[in-house]
Each structure stands twice: as structure tokens, then as C-alpha cells.
Amino acid sequence: MPEQAQRRAPMGESPQKPPEDDHALEELRHLIVAPEQEGIAEIRERMDNRERRAEDVSSVVAEAIQMRRDQGDDRALAEALAPTIQETLRESVRRDPHVLADALFPVMGPAIRRSITETLRSMLESFNEALEHSLSARGIQWRIESFRTGRPFAEIVLMHSLLYRAEQIFLIHRETGLVLSHVVAPAVAIQDPSMVAGMLSAIQQFVKDSFDSKRGDTLGSMDVGDLHVWIEEGPDTVIAGVIRGHAPASYRLALKEALESIQQRYASALDNFQGDSGPFRAAGEQLTHLLEAQYKEKESKRKAPRAAIAAGALVLAVVVALLIVWGYTRSEWEKFADSLRQQPGLVVTSAAKSGGKFRVEGFRDPFAADPNELLAQAGLNARKADLEFKPFYSMDDAMVTKRAANLLVPPAGVQLSASAGTLHASGSAPLKWIAHFEDRALWVPGVAAIDTSKLQDADTSALESMVLTFPVGSAEIEPGQESSLFQAASKIRLILSQASNGNEIPGIEIVGHTDTTGAEGTNLLLSDQRADHVRGILLRAGIQPANLRPRGVGTSMPLRSEATDADRHLNRSVTFKVIFSPAAPGN
Amino acid sequence: MLSKKVCMLGSFSVGKSSLVRRFIESIFSEAYHTTIGVKVDKKVVRVGEEDVTLVLWDIHGDDVFQRLQLSYLRGMSGYLLVVDGTRKQTLEDALAVNDRVVTELGKIPAVLVLNKCDLIADWEVDSDREAKLKEDGWTVFHTSAKTGDSVDHAFSHLAHAMLGK
Numbered sequence: 001m002p003e004q005a006q007r008r009a010p011m012g013e014s015p016q017k018p019p020e021d022d023h024a025l026e027e028l029r030h031l032i033v034a035p036e037q038e039g040i041a042e043i044r045e046r047m048d049n050r051e052r053r054a055e056d057v058s059s060v061v062a063e064a065i066q067m068r069r070d071q072g073d074d075r076a077l078a079e080a081l082a083p084t085i086q087e088t089l090r091e092s093v094r095r096d097p098h099v100l101a102d103a104l105f106p107v108m109g110p111a112i113r114r115s116i117t118e119t120l121r122s123m124l125e126s127f128n129e130a131l132e133h134s135l136s137a138r139g140i141q142w143r144i145e146s147f148r149t150g151r152p153f154a155e156i157v158l159m160h161s162l163l164y165r166a167e168q169i170f171l172i173h174r175e176t177g178l179v180l181s182h183v184v185a186p187a188v189a190i191q192d193p194s195m196v197a198g199m200l201s202a203i204q205q206f207v208k209d210s211f212d213s214k215r216g217d218t219l220g221s222m223d224v225g226d227l228h229v230w231i232e233e234g235p236d237t238v239i240a241g242v243i244r245g246h247a248p249a250s251y252r253l254a255l256k257e258a259l260e261s262i263q264q265r266y267a268s269a270l271d272n273f274q275g276d277s278g279p280f281r282a283a284g285e286q287l288t289h290l291l292e293a294q295y296k297e298k299e300s301k302r303k304a305p306r307a308a309i310a311a312g313a314l315v316l317a318v319v320v321a322l323l324i325v326w327g328y329t330r331s332e333w334e335k336f337a338d339s340l341r342q343q344p345g346l347v348v349t350s351a352a353k354s355g356g357k358f359r360v361e362g363f364r365d366p367f368a369a370d371p372n373e374l375l376a377q378a379g380l381n382a383r384k385a386d387l388e389f390k391p392f393y394s395m396d397d398a399m400v401t402k403r404a405a406n407l408l409v410p411p412a413g414v415q416l417s418a419s420a421g422t423l424h425a426s427g428s429a430p431l432k433w434i435a436h437f438e439d440r441a442l443w444v445p446g447v448a449a450i451d452t453s454k455l456q457d458a459d460t461s462a463l464e465s466m467v468l469t470f471p472v473g474s475a476e477i478e479p480g481q482e483s484s485l486f487q488a489a490s491k492i493r494l495i496l497s498q499a500s501n502g503n504e505i506p507g508i509e510i511v512g513h514t515d516t517t518g519a520e521g522t523n524l525l526l527s528d529q530r531a532d533h534v535r536g537i538l539l540r541a542g543i544q545p546a547n548l549r550p551r552g553v554g555t556s557m558p559l560r561s562e563a564t565d566a567d568r569h570l571n572r573s574v575t576f577k578v579i580f581s582p583a584a585p586g587n
Numbered sequence: 588m589l590s591k592k593v594c595m596l597g598s599f600s601v602g603k604s605s606l607v608r609r610f611i612e613s614i615f616s617e618a619y620h621t622t623i624g625v626k627v628d629k630k631v632v633r634v635g636e637e638d639v640t641l642v643l644w645d646i647h648g649d650d651v652f653q654r655l656q657l658s659y660l661r662g663m664s665g666y667l668l669v670v671d672g673t674r675k676q677t678l679e680d681a682l683a684v685n686d687r688v689v690t691e692l693g694k695i696p697a698v699l700v701l702n703k704c705d706l707i708a709d710w711e712v713d714s715d716r717e718a719k720l721k722e723d724g725w726t727v728f729h730t731s732a733k734t735g736d737s738v739d740h741a742f743s744h745l746a747h748a749m750l751g752k
Contacts, residue, residue: 175661175662176591176592176642176661176662177592177627177642177644177662178591178662191614192612192614192629194590194629194642195613195614195627195628198592198627198644199627202623202627202659203623205625205661206623206625208658209658210623275589275591275592275639275664276588276590277589278588
């Protein structure tokens with residue numbers, strides 16, 4: 001179709017020519033230009049047909065992008081594509097968020113981790129800085145500086161520990177000096193940006209006008225002590241970075257790049273600028289990236305004192321630990337020495353650490369506790385102890401008691417106790433031992449007197465507790481008491497044989513009793529008869545008559561007050577009593 | 588946020604500094620005038636529903652001794668011509684400056700401020716002269732560093748004019 005239309009068109013251009021001429025000319029023309037015409041027609045068709053044009057572009061679009069990138073100018077391409085890509089992403093999320101989420105999943109984890117690590121690291125860093133600066137001599141110096149200048153301490157620290165920090169970035173409209181965008185690092189004190197930007201522009205102008213600078217040359221930087229203002233000028237905008245410290249040259253490049261990018265991105269907004277900074281709000285984000293900071297490396301010099309402090313702390317800790325151990329062991333030994341002092345029969349004359357050993361000197365009664373055993377009980381190392389005790393006799397009551405017991409060997413049933421030089425014996429013992437005690441006790445070291453008031457002869461008490469009973473009104477012993485009589489006789493023989501060595505002669509009283517029934521006179525007579533009756537038995541058993549003294553007491557010494565028949569039965573009896581009388585035999 | 592660059596023009600000692608001191612936000616010292624010949628201040632004016640920041644370039648006076656640095660005027664949206672009412676010469680100087688501005692930058696919104704109205708008895712600029720100024724198209728304000736009301740009016744009027752309202 002198009003080809004026919006092409007052919008027809010020239011024909012219409014010369015309607016006045018004769019048909020035969022036309023025909024010949026047409027033939028000629030066709031021969032000459034037909035191939036070109038066809039080519040042009042095809043090209044036009046390609047241009048007009050959107051489908052074919054798209055087809056053509058599609059075959060080279062990838063190469064074109066590649067080529068653009070190879071030219072090193074991918075920024076413009078990226079910026080051109082950015083809005084479309086942003087819109088595409090937004091649309092994709094709107095349709096199905098999972099698609100993008102799935103695609104991003106592998107990168108999100110590491111990105112988040114990295115961000116957290118970075119945040120923690122910088123937190124730690126500033127914490128370290130703060131710690132270091134708050135305690136060191138330099139920290140104190142800075143505190144003084146802060147106090148003197150009235151600036152916050154944090155600012156002083158930053159000032160000294162920063163290598164550099166971009167504190168503020170101004171994006172200024174070149175012609176008017178108005179602020180398009182302004183960003184500030186955290187905790188930086190600032191002046192009104194619109195006035196500062198105006199003044200910066202004024203100064204730029206001032207420099208240009210006053211020093212007749214060459215065209216295109218501008219004020220590139222201003223330095224005030226530690227503060228530097230770096231200025232980069234574009235056709236419509238000026239970017240000014242306020243930097244504390246010494247930024248590397250590469251930072252100026254970053255400023256330049258940001259400026260170029262902004263110039264390009266906001267070209268139309270800059271052309272139509274009427275004082276409204278609204279369209280440049282997004283540029284703030286780009287400027288924020290320029291607010292970089294770099295801290296000083298920790299000087300190795302500074303590590304030394306830190307190491308020294310650590311070493312010092314370690315030494316201090318060890319010393320404290322040793323002191324505690326020493327104090328503990330010392331107090332353990334002291335406690336042991338005190339416990340020795342508490343022991344009866346031990347006298348501590350000196351106790352002290354000497355040559356790595358704990359040396360105790362003193363005196364020890366042979367009956368006192370063994371210091372080596374006490375040492376073992378206290379759980380102390382015997383090899384670290386040096387105990388030296390000399391023997392002696394202690395006058396301590398407990399020691400005297402032990403010594404007496406050891407020398408006098410009291411029978412079971414006898415207790416000895418010394419108090420203030422007097423040895424008390426109590427309980428019952430054979431008469432022989434009692435005599436032995438009375439004879440020897442005063443020889444025991446530490447015993448000055450004896451007390452036997454609570455000591456009883458065992459045989460005597462056995463004899464004296466014996467009761468021989470009689471039937472009512474009879475002086476004949478009740479049957480079945482033969483063994484008691486036999487025992488009484490042997491006890492009497494024993495008592496007489498043991499006690500015959502003194503100045504006193506022992507005698508055995510045979511006491512006859514009656515119950516209260518019957519007349520008193522009859523009872524007295526009956527009691528005499530009962531005593532005589534027992535005496536006769538004992539004489540037959542071989543006891544010497546001189547030692548036996550029978551007497552009747554009637555009802556005057558009843559064994560029991562009579563309430564029952566059993567009481568009366570007990571009162572119809574004969575009992576014994578051992579008496580001593582001077583050796584002047586009367587009967 | 589809308590900002591406009593506004594210049595304050597006028598001879599030495601017409602009282603610009605005292606106007607600025609009392610009615611305008613300022614962070615820079617007056618020494619800037621004598622060093623670089625300009626001092627930038629700020630005044631926020633409400634126009635309709637909107638706050639407009641006027642960034643004021645207070646340019647050091649132009650008289651026989653001073654060459655006006657036209658480069659400071661670049662990009663301004665309007666200006667105040669400040670005149671000392673008690674000195675007629677300051678008016679003539681100001682009008683001469685105005686001619687130069689119009690020649691260089693074309694016609695842009697401006698107001699004329701007759702300062703020191705507290706000393707009106709001593710004024711050399713009489714009412715006839717003022718009427719003539721108004722005939723020439725000037726909006727004239729009487730201001731004083733002591734009263735100050737008209738200072739705000741002058742800025743407000745200029746802001747409206749600059750925004751075409």
C-alpha cells in the first residue's frame with residue numbers, strides 16, 4: 001500500500017505535462033530514484049510505526065545503556081532513571097509486597113546486622129572517649145578549658161579528639177545569597193542560617209570586588225583557627241561546608257560532586273527560583289551525607305599508661321589479696337594462740353610469726369591438753385607451727401584435781417574436786433581407801449587441805465543400812481535372815497580390821513527397836529533382849545565382845561513413823577552403827 | 588519557606604543602624620559595615636497566610652566618599668531607600684542611588700523611608716517635597732527608631748509588593 005501511494009504522488013505534481021512525456025519521464029525517474037524512494041519509504045514507515053520503532057530500540061537499548069556507562073557518565077542516567085525506578089518499586093510493593101520482600105531478603109539481614117554493628121561500635125567508641133577523657137589529666141585540663149570558655153565539655157572533647165568534622169553544610173542560591181538547604185551535625189551550636197548564608201555571599205562578593213580577582217575565580221576557603229569554611233561555586237548554587245579540624249583534600253571533591261549533582265537535578269527549580277526553598281528540601285538528604293567526621297586514631301603512647309594502669313591495678317589486687325590471706329591466716333594463728341591461753345594448765349609466754357613459722361613458747365602441766373592436738377583440731381598446718389612448752393605443775397584447780405585423781409586413784413563412786421588448794425572428796429569408798437586418801441592427799445602438789453565430810457566408808461554404810469526384823473513380842477530373829485547375819489558379821493570383821501590402826505578404836509553398836517504397840521517398859525526390855533540376841537549370834541561368829549555394844553532403845557528411835565503394819569514390822573528390828581571411841585578401854 | 592533578599596540603601600548616618608537594632612533580628616556586629624560594607628540581618632514578615640523571611644542586606648551608605656557596590660544588590664527582590672528627614676541632601680543622594688539601581692537592575696519593588704520622624708520639627712524634607720515623591724510613585728513611610736510602628740509597615744508593604752499582592 002505505501003509503495004503505491006509513493007509512486008502516485010510524483011505523478012500528481014505535474015498535471016499540465018503531456019501524458020506521453022510524463023510517461024517517459026516517469027519511467028526515467030522510476031529507474032533513477034526508485035531504489036532510494038523505496039529506502040526512504042521504508043525508513044519513514046519505521047519512524048511512523050511505533051511498534052517497529054520500539055522493536056528497533058529494543059535491540060540496542062542494552063548496548064546503549066552499557067555505552068553510556070562506559071562513557072563514565074552514569075550519574076545522569078541514574079538520575080534520569082531514578083524516578084521511574086522508584087515508581088516501579090512503589091507499584092511493585094503496592095501490587096504484591098512479597099515479591100520485593102523475597103528479592104531483598106538475602107541482603108536485608110546482613111545490612112541490618114551491619115547497621116547494628118556500626119551503631120554499637122560508634123557508641124562504644126564515644127563511650128571509650130568519654131571514659132578516657134573524664135579521668136585523665138588531659139580530661140581535667142579540658143574541664144578547666146570548658147569552665148574558662150563557657151563551652152560545654154562535650155564540645156571541648158570533640159574539638160580536641162576530632163581529626164575533622166563537617167559541622168554544617170549550606171546550599172546557597174548564588175545570585176540572591178538565600179539559603180536553599182542547610183544541614184547541621186548533632187550538637188553543633190549554630191547561628192541563623194539565612195543571615196550566615198547572606199553574609200557568606202556578601203563576603204564572596206566583597207573578595208571578588210575588593211581584590212579584583214580574575215573572572216571565575218572565587219573565594220575557596222576561609223580559615224579561622226581550627227574552623228574552616230570550604231566553598232564551591234556552581235553556576236546557580238554555592239555549597240559551603242563548615243569544617244572543624246583538617247579534612248582531607250578528597251572532602252572537597254565530595255563537596256564538588258554534591259554541588260554538580262544538585263545543579264543537574266534541580267536545574268529547572270533553580271531557573272525558576274523565586275525565594276521558595278521548598279523544592280530543594282530533598283537536597284538536604286544529599287547534604288547530610290557530607291556531614292562526615294573522623295576521629296583521631298588512638299595514639300600508641302596513650303596505650304602505655306593504660307597498660308600501666310591495668311598492671312598497677314593487677315598488682316594492687318594481688319597485694320590486697322595477699323593482705324587478706326595474710327590477715328586471715330594471721331588471725332587464724334592468733335585465734336589458736338588465744339585458745340591455748342584459755343586452756344587450763346597451759347601458760348603461753350610468747351606467740352609470734354618467725355621465719356615463716358608460728359612459734360609459741362610457754363609451760364605445760366603434764367595433765368594439760370596437748371597443744372599439738374589442739375593444733376590439729378584447729379585445722380592448721382602442723383609444719384608451720386613451732387610449739388615449745390616446758391613442763392610445770394599448775395595450781396589451776398582442774399590440774400590439781402586431775403593430778404590428785406592420777407595419784408590417789410579414787411574408786412568408782414568417789415568424786416574429787418580441788419578448789420583454792422582444798423581437795424574435796426565425796427561419795428562412798430572402802431575405809432582402806434579413805435585412810436589412804438587422808439594419808440596421801442596432802443602430798444599431792446597443789447593440795448593444801450582436804451575435805452572428807454562428804455566421803456563415806458562403803459562397808460560402814462552397807463552395815464548401817466542393814467535391818468534384822470523380829471516377830472511381834474519376840475526377841476528371836478525372824479527366820480530366813482541368816483545370810484544377812486552372815487554378811488553383817490563379815491562387814492564388821494572388815495571394818496574392825498581396817499580401822500585398827502588409829503588412836504581410836506572402832507566399836508559396833510547393836511541397836512534393838514520395838515514397835516509402839518505394848519507398854520513402854522516391856523518394849524524397852526524387849527529391845528534389849530533383841531540386841532543381846534544378835535550380839536550372841538555375832539559372838540558365835542567370832543567377833544570379839546569388846547567391839548560389840550548392844551543397847552535397847554525401845555520405841556525412842558523408830559526407823560519409821562508407824563502408819564501401816566509394814567512400818568511396825570520394820571520397827572521390830574535390830575540395826576548397827578559404827579562408832580569410834582578413844583583407845584582407853586573401859587569395858 | 589519563602590525568603591527574599593532585600594537591600595537597605597541610604598546615606599551614612601540616616602539612622603538605618605538604629606532601625607535595625609530595634610526592629611530586626613541581627614547576629615553580626617556593626618563593624619561589618621566599615622570592613623566589608625554590608626551587614627546581613629533578617630526580618631520575618633507575615634503576608635497573608637505565609638511567613639516570608641526578608642534577608643536584609645544593610646548596605647553601607649553611598650555618598651561622595653563611598654562607591655556603592657552594585658554587586659551587593661544582585662538578586663534582590665526589593666529595597667528600602669532610607670532618608671534622614673532632617674537632612675535634605677540624604678534624600679537627593681538616595682534618589683541618585685535609586686537611579687543607578689533602576690539603570691542597573693530595572694524597576695523592582697521599593698519603598699522610601701523618611702527616618703527620624705520624632706524630630707519632625709527640624710525636618711528639611713517638607714510636605715510639598717513628600718507630595719512630589721508620592722506623585723513620582725513612591726510609597727513613603729515616616730519612621731523613627733523611637734516609635735517603630737511604621738518600620739513594620741514599611742517591611743510589610745514591601746513584602747506584599749514583592750509577592751505581587
